[in-house]
Amino acid sequence: QQPSTGPVPAPDPAVGAAVHSTDRQHVFHSWSAQGKIDPLAVAGAEGSYFWDYDGKRYLDFTSGLVFTNIGYQHPKVVAAIQEQAAKLTTFAPAFAIEARSEAARLIAERTPGDLDKIFFTNAGADAVEHAVRMARLHTGRPKVLAAYRSYHGGTHQAINLTGDPRRWASDTGTAGVVHFNAPHLYRSPFYAETEEQECERALAHLEQTIAYEGPQTIAAVILETIPGTAGIMMPPPGYLQGVREICDRHGIVYILDEVMAGFGRTGTWFAADLYDVVPDLLTFAKGVNSGYVPLGGVAISAKIAETFDQRPYPGGLTYSGHPLACGAAVATLQVMAEEGIVEHAARLGESVIGPALREIAERHPSVGEVRGTGVFWALDLVRDRTTREPLVPYNATGQDNAPMAEFAAACKSGGLWPFVNMNRTHVVPPCNVTEAEVKEGLAVLDDALSAADAHTVPGGAT
Ligand code: PMP
Numbered sequence: 001q002q003p004s005t006g007p008v009p010a011p012d013p014a015v016g017a018a019v020h021s022t023d024r025q026h027v028f029h030s031w032s033a034q035g036k037i038d039p040l041a042v043a044g045a046e047g048s049y050f051w052d053y054d055g056k057r058y059l060d061f062t063s064g065l066v067f068t069n070i071g072y073q074h075p076k077v078v079a080a081i082q083e084q085a086a087k088l089t090t091f092a093p094a095f096a097i098e099a100r101s102e103a104a105r106l107i108a109e110r111t112p113g114d115l116d117k118i119f120f121t122n123a124g125a126d127a128v129e130h131a132v133r134m135a136r137l138h139t140g141r142p143k144v145l146a147a148y149r150s151y152h153g154g155t156h157q158a159i160n161l162t163g164d165p166r167r168w169a170s171d172t173g174t175a176g177v178v179h180f181n182a183p184h185l186y187r188s189p190f191y192a193e194t195e196e197q198e199c200e201r202a203l204a205h206l207e208q209t210i211a212y213e214g215p216q217t218i219a220a221v222i223l224e225t226i227p228g229t230a231g232i233m234m235p236p237p238g239y240l241q242g243v244r245e246i247c248d249r250h251g252i253v254y255i256l257d258e259v260m261a262g263f264g265r266t267g268t269w270f271a272a273d274l275y276d277v278v279p280d281l282l283t284f285a286k287g288v289n290s291g292y293v294p295l296g297g298v299a300i301s302a303k304i305a306e307t308f309d310q311r312p313y314p315g316g317l318t319y320s321g322h323p324l325a326c327g328a329a330v331a332t333l334q335v336m337a338e339e340g341i342v343e344h345a346a347r348l349g350e351s352v353i354g355p356a357l358r359e360i361a362e363r364h365p366s367v368g369e370v371r372g373t374g375v376f377w378a379l380d381l382v383r384d385r386t387t388r389e390p391l392v393p394y395n396a397t398g399q400d401n402a403p404m405a406e407f408a409a410a411c412k413s414g415g416l417w418p419f420v421n422m423n424r425t426h427v428v429p430p431c432n433v434t435e436a437e438v439k440e441g442l443a444v445l446d447d448a449l450s451a452a453d454a455h456t457v458p459g460g461a462t
Contacts, residue, residue, distance in 0.1 A: 016041040016053025030154070031166065045072035048433045050417070058412070059441045061429050062419040063375075066228065066260050067291035070335055071430040077292055077331040084327030093120075093320040103326035106333045107288065107299065110269045113278030115299035119313075120321035124259035124285035125153025127296040128222070131281045132157055133315055134298065135220035135253035138307045143213060145206070145221045145252075147182035148189075151229035152222065152257055161222060164230055165395040180209045182223060184233045186369045186380060187388060195236035203242040215250040220281075225271035228260035231424055232378035234371050240277040247280075253304065254279040259296065263287025264336055264431040267346025267374030274373065280304055287431075289332045295325035336431075345431040349374040352435055353427060356442050366391055366452035377427040381407075384457040390423035391452055403455035410448035416441050418448070 019041040029037055043053045048071050051057040063069065070077065084099055091097050104118040119134075121127045132144055146152065148163035159167050160175040181189035183202035190201035210218060221243060227233045240256075247254040256279035261271035264287060268274050272282065281304060285296030319325075336342060349372065357377055361367035368382035381391035381404070391403050404420050411418040419426040425445070429438065 011055030012043075012053050016043065019053070047071040047073070048430050048437050056415070058415055058417040059429075059437060059444075060417050061411075061427055061441050061445070062417055063428050063430050064291055065286075066265070066419070066426075066428045067286035069264050069287035069431045070290045070332060070339075070341060071432055074290070074332075074335060076335050077290065077328055080331030081292060081324060081328050084324055088323050090319075091323055093316060093318070097321070097323050097326070099323045099326040099330060100321040103321070103329040103333075106330060107284070107297070110263075110333070111282055111284075111299040112270060112272050114302045115278070115282050116302065117300040117305045119298045119300060120326070121285070121296040121298070121317060122294050122319055122322075123153075123296045124257075124283065125155040125158040125296075126317065127259065127283040127285055127298050128152045128158040128161065128255075128257060129155055130315055131255045131257075131283050131298045132161070132220060132222065134281060134300070134304055134308075134313070135255060137313070138253055138304050139219045139251065141217055141219040142176045143178055143218045144176060145178050145180055145209065145213070145218060147223055147227065148179050149182065149184065149230040149233065150224055150227050150257075151260075152224075153259070178209065178213055178218075180206055182227065182233075183236050183239055184231075185236065186233075186371070199236040199239045199242065202236075202239055203246065206243065207246055210246065210250055210252070215252065218250065218252050220253040220255050221247055222255040222257060224257045224259075224261065225275065225277075226261045226266065226373075226376065228376070228426075229421060231380065231421075232372050232376055232426060234373065235275065237275075240272070240275045244277055244279075253281060255281045255283065257283045259283055259285045261376065263332075264342040264345050265374055265376045265428070267342065267349050269342055287332075289325060289328035292328045292332070293322065293325035295322070295329055339432065341432045345374040348433070348435065348438060349377070352438055353377055353442075356439070357427065360442065360446050360449065363446075364449040364453050365456045366449055372427070375427075375429055375431050375433065379425050379427070381423045381425065381452050383455065389457075391455060392423050394422065396422070403452055406451040406454075407448050410451045411444055414444035414447060416444040416448070418445065 041053055042050050049057050107118050108116045146161040150163040152158040152161040159170055160177045183198045185198045188198055192198035192201050256272055258270050262284045280301045282299040289295050357370045361370050366381045367379050368385055368388055369380040371378055383389045383391055392401050408418055408420045419428055
């Protein structure tokens with residue numbers, strides 16, 4: 001069954017085959033061995049669904065790469081992009097442009113505290129690059145502390161800050177980056193047994209890292225407010241405020257990366273709102289305009305903005321604050337407010353997704369932990385609940401990754417497109433997914449988990 005509205009082409013496998021074949025000849029894909037991939041040819045998308053040229057429809061539990069916070073092809077945002085294109089498609093960043101100033105105003109209104117100045121970038125990684133640069137210039141210090149189990153982007157500095165294995169291949173080891181352990185109680189790096197212990201020990205560890213590295217050498221601490229790609233690991237209460245206090249004490253700039261968590265995903269405008277914390281710099285992208293046109297940025301506090309009041313900020317991008325992207329952001333933020341999408345995401349998380357996932361977990365021995373908020377959830381899959389051994393080894397490929405590949409294949413054959421990373425599946429549908437769609441997707445996921453259960457240790461605890 002196809003969606004009822006929108007330009008849905010009739011199934012046309014021949015066109016799909018041609019698109020696929022041209023892609024394989026000429027498109028070089030991210031993060032992939034080019035000879036081993038088989039990308040699905042997508043014919044169209046609407047709301048929470050997309051479909052291929054054979055007419056098979058998928059419910060998208062990934063929101064693309066966790067960016068379609070208002071789903072695909074929202075008519076008001078598509079119309080706003082068309083209007084902006086007709087009015088002023090592009091203009092250089094040095095000028096004051098209506099779409100750009102309005103987008104900045106709306107973003108500043110929603111970001112916490114005094115993060116009232118917006119520097120626009122093209123996406124998340126370059127937002128991180130610029131945030132780090134601002135911190136270095138503001139403090140005159142070289143080093144940045146970043147967490148293991150993090151993702152900050154694919155450009156040079158951002159991938160070096162990243163704490164997942166994608167960093168390894170291009171890690172220069174000399175980029176002024178020091179990694180530390182952020183809290184994660186389920187697999188505690190601090191052997192903690194309670195959230196209080198985890199928080200206390202994680203803060204002590206950060207304090208110690210700063211002491212050994214030399215506070216006067218550290219420009220910034222960067223954290224994802226809720227680490228996303230690395231596993232939607234909710235920080236224990238008090239941790240993010242504790243980091244705020246440590247940064248203040250040492251004159252270190254506090255950067256929170258909300259490229260994935262921002263703009264409604266957590267059931268609040270920003271994840272920082274959940275923890276009542278205000279960073280000095282906040283990076284965003286993805287949800288700011290649902291990824292309809294590439295856009296990211298840094299929300300800047302008064303303190304950092306002051307540094308560059310009389311002294312130039314030595315950085316910029318040709319397309320900074322691109323009118324088309326900013327027009328899409330204005331429309332997206334208006335739609336989110338008009339349709340109460342943030343509140344909807346909060347309600348879904350609390351009364352639909354969270355309870356349903358916990359109930360599913362009770363019946364599947366492969367589910368070790370359920371964690372999340374809003375429309376930002378992870379199932380941590382394990383071979384054995386007692387030992388918490390992950391269902392597949394860290395960074396597994398090929399045969400070692402078979403349990404997750406089988407789980408993903410079962411989801412897809414049931415019409416659900418799942419987010420799978422290492423031993424986890426993330427439930428990250430659009431923030432305006434309906435309750436009925438969530439239930440439809442979770443029913444498929446529930447069945448598909450049997451494929452993962454088959455790889456648990458026989459007789460392991462359930
Ligand atoms: N930071 C975080 C927290 C992210 O999740 C991502 C993307 N997944 C990035 C930065 C990089 O963003 P982009 O791919 O738009 O450069």
